[in-house]
Amino acid sequence: MSELVQVGLPGASNFDAHHPPEKALIDDCVHCGFCLPACPTYVLWGEEMDSPRGRIYMMNKVAQGEATLDHIFQRHMDNCLGCMACMTACPSGVQYGKLIEDTRAQVERNIPRSSADSLFRRMLFATFPYATRLRVLALPMLVYQRSGLQSLVRKSGVLQRLPERMAAMEALLPRVPATLLRRMPARVSADRPRRRVGMLSGCVQQVFFSHVNQATARVLAAEGCEVVIPQDQACCGALMVHSGLEKDAAAMARQLIAAFEHAEVDTIVVNAAGCGSTMKDYGHMLRDDPAWAARAAAFSARCRDISEILAELPPQAPRHALPMHVAYHDACHLRHAQSIYQQPRDVLAAIPGLEVATVAEADLCCGSAGVYNLLHPEAANILGDRKVKNLLATNASVVVSANPGCLLQLMSGLRRQGKQTMPTFHMVELLDASIRNLSPEELLRRSR
Numbered sequence: 148m149s150e151l152v153q154v155g156l157p158g159a160s161n162f163d164a165h166h167p168p169e170k171a172l173i174d175d176c177v178h179c180g181f182c183l184p185a186c187p188t189y190v191l192w193g194e195e196m197d198s199p200r201g202r203i204y205m206m207n208k209v210a211q212g213e214a215t216l217d218h219i220f221q222r223h224m225d226n227c228l229g230c231m232a233c234m235t236a237c238p239s240g241v242q243y244g245k246l247i248e249d250t251r252a253q254v255e256r257n258i259p260r261s262s263a264d265s266l267f268r269r270m271l272f273a274t275f276p277y278a279t280r281l282r283v284l285a286l287p288m289l290v291y292q293r294s295g296l297q298s299l300v301r302k303s304g305v306l307q308r309l310p311e312r313m314a315a316m317e318a319l320l321p322r323v324p325a326t327l328l329r330r331m332p333a334r335v336s337a338d339r340p341r342r343r344v345g346m347l348s349g350c351v352q353q354v355f356f357s358h359v360n361q362a363t364a365r366v367l368a369a370e371g372c373e374v375v376i377p378q379d380q381a382c383c384g385a386l387m388v389h390s391g392l393e394k395d396a397a398a399m400a401r402q403l404i405a406a407f408e409h410a411e412v413d414t415i416v417v418n419a420a421g422c423g424s425t426m427k428d429y430g431h432m433l434r435d436d437p438a439w440a441a442r443a444a445a446f447s448a449r450c451r452d453i454s455e456i457l458a459e460l461p462p463q464a465p466r467h468a469l470p471m472h473v474a475y476h477d478a479c480h481l482r483h484a485q486s487i488y489q490q491p492r493d494v495l496a497a498i499p500g501l502e503v504a505t506v507a508e509a510d511l512c513c514g515s516a517g518v519y520n521l522l523h524p525e526a527a528n529i530l531g532d533r534k535v536k537n538l539l540a541t542n543a544s545v546v547v548s549a550n551p552g553c554l555l556q557l558m559s560g561l562r563r564q565g566k567q568t569m570p571t572f573h574m575v576e577l578l579d580a581s582i583r584n585l586s587p588e589e590l591l592r593r594s595r
C-alpha cells in the first residue's frame with residue numbers, strides 16, 4: 148500500500164475542512180522539549196516523532212501543506228497513548244488533548260487502514276461500548292474461567308501462538324463476576340440527605356466492575372447523597388472519541404446528556420477516569436451543534452469524579468480503621484486530563500490506619516489508555532511491567548487505582564510478574580469498607 152494517500156496544493160492544508168487541529172493551538176508550542184521526558188512513547192523509543200513536540204511538529208507540517216496525511220503520520224498519531232502527561236509537563240499550556248482529538252478524527256476519515264486493523268477496530272467498537280453485548284459475550288467467558296479451562300489454556304502455551312492482539316484480549320480479561328446480570332437500581336436513598344446526584348454506570352464498568360458501582364452508590368448514600376442512576380443511560384463515548392470516531396462519540400454524548408437531563412440532578416458522579424474526562428469535554432465536542440452546544444456545556448459543568456465530590460462534601464459517615472499498606476496508581480485521565488491529584492489521596496488519607504505508599508514514576512502511564520493495550524500490546528506490556536515493578540517496589544500489599552482500564556492493565560501486569568494474588572481495588576471500595584467497618588480480611592474475602 149502506498150504511504151502517500153493524499154497530496155494537497157503547496158501551502159494549502161492537507162487536513163480536511165472539518166475541525167482540523169487549530170493552528171493557534173499548534174502555535175502555542177514553543178518547542179522547548181520539557182514534555183519529552185514525561186511522554187511514555189518518547190521514554191520507550193527515544194524518537195522525536197513519538198514525542199508530543201514531534202507530533203505537534205508533524206501536525207503543523209500537514210496544516211501548512213508541507214507533509215501529507217500518510218501512513219507514517221498515522222503511525223505516530225496511533226502510537227500516542229492520549230495520556231496527557233505532556234499537558235501536565237508543558238510550561239506553555241499547550242492544549243495537546245484538543246490537538247490530538249481533532250487529528251485522530253482526521254486520521255480516521257482520511258487515511259485508510261489495512262483490512263485486519265479495520266476489522267479488529269470495528270470488532271472492539273461494536274462490543275466494548277455496549278453493556279448488553281458485553282454481557283452476552285461475558286457469559287461464555289464465565290464458563291471458560293469457572294470450568295478451569297482458562298488455567299489450562301494459559302499453562303498450555305497456546306496463547307503465545309495466537310495473533311498478538313487476540314492474546315492481549317485474553318490476558319486482559321478480568322474475572323467475570325457471578326453478578327454479571329445484576330443491574331444497579333434506578334435510585335439509592337441517602338442517609339440524612341443533603342444532595343441529589345446522578346451516577347454514571349458505564350459500559351465495561353457495569354459489566355466487569357459492578358462491585359465498584361455498588362460501592363460508589365453506598366458511599367454516596369452514606370455521605371448524604373440520594374443517587375439517581377438513569378436506566379436508559381448508555382456509553383459516554385470515551386473509547387470512540389479517543390479513537391477518532393467523532394460522529395459515534397457525539398451521538399453517544401447526546402444520548403447520555405438527554406438521559407441525565409431527565410434525572411434532574413445537580414451533579415453527575417463518575418467513577419471511571421476516562422469517562423469523566425470525556426464527559427467534562429462534551430461542551431467542546433458538541434460546540435458546533437446549535438441544538439446541543441449549550442446543553443452539553445451545562446452537562447459538562449455538572450460532572451464530577453467520585454473523589455472530587457467526596458472532597459467537596461464534609462464527611463458525614465464515620466470512617467473506621469482499615470489497617471492496610473496500599474500503593475496508589477494515578478490514572479492518567481484523572482491526573483493529567485482532569486488535574487485530579489490531591490482529592491483521591493485525601494480520600495485515602497481520611498481512612499484511619501491506611502498507609503499510602505509513594506510510587507516512583509507516578510506520572511508515567513501504565514499502558515492501558517482505553518483500548519491502547521489491545522491495539523498496541525507490545526508497548527502497553529512494557530509500560531505495564533514498568534508500572535507494576537514500581538508499585539511492587541513500595542512493598543505495599545494492595546494496589547489501588549480509580550479507573551477500570553488501569554485496574555485491568557495492572558492485574559494483567561501483576562500476573563506477568565507472578566503476583567496474580569496481589570489484590571487490586573478501586574479507591575472507593577476502600578472508603579466503602581472503612582465506612583462499613585469491614586476488616587481487611589473481610590474486604591479481601593469479599594473481593595475473591
Ligand code: SF4
Nearest residue numbers: 186227228230231233
Ligand atoms: S498524550 Fe501521552 S503519549 Fe501522547 S504525546 Fe502526550 S505524553 Fe506522549
Ligand code: SF4
Nearest residue numbers: 176177179180182237
Ligand atoms: S508541548 Fe509544551 S513542553 Fe512540549 S515542546 Fe511544546 S511548549 Fe514545550
